[in-house]
Amino acid sequence: MALTTEKRIKQLMMKGQEETKHLSNPNVILQSEYHQKVKEFGQEAIKSLFQLLKDNEGCSIAIFGLLSEIHGRGPIIPLDKRGNITFIRKRWLRLGKVHELY
Numbered sequence: 001m002a003l004t005t006e007k008r009i010k011q012l013m014m015k016g017q018e019e020t021k022h023l024s025n026p027n028v029i030l031q032s033e034y035h036q037k038v039k040e041f042g043q044e045a046i047k048s049l050f051q052l053l054k055d056n057e058g059c060s061i062a063i064f065g066l067l068s069e070i071h072g073r074g075p076i077i078p079l080d081k082r083g084n085i086t087f088i089r090k091r092w093l094r095l096g097k098v099h100e101l102y
Contacts, residue, residue, distance in 0.1 A: 005041065009048040012038045013058040020059060030065045038066055046070060050102035053092055060085050064092060071101070 003011065016034030023029050030036075038045050049067055052058040068074040075091035082088075096102050 005044055006048045006051065009038050009041060009045050010052060010057070013049075013052055013062065016062055017059040020062070026061050026065050029059060029062050030069075032062070035062050035066060039069060042070060047102050050093070050096045053089060053096075054102070056089075060089055064088060067092060 012034045016029075016032040016038070019034060020029045020032050038049075041048075046067065049063050049070075053060070053063050053067075064074065075088070075095045077088055077091060
């Protein structure tokens, strides 16, 4: 039985989270083979990534990075809020809603 795209992406993101949970560098986290496989889905991955973000599942840092790479842009994050995952998550969700990405 084949997995849906959404389930496959979630599965890859969970494996990527497990593989990178001890890391803090976003660039290294994004190099995970699992995160790279999600990136290969391209635009097709955006809705699934936003769903993970909405459900607060998966590695937020990886989701932010993948959305930036796939979508080509991201929300503006003030310098004093960088590293504030909750703030950044809310900004991403607002951007996604405004641009009807989910």
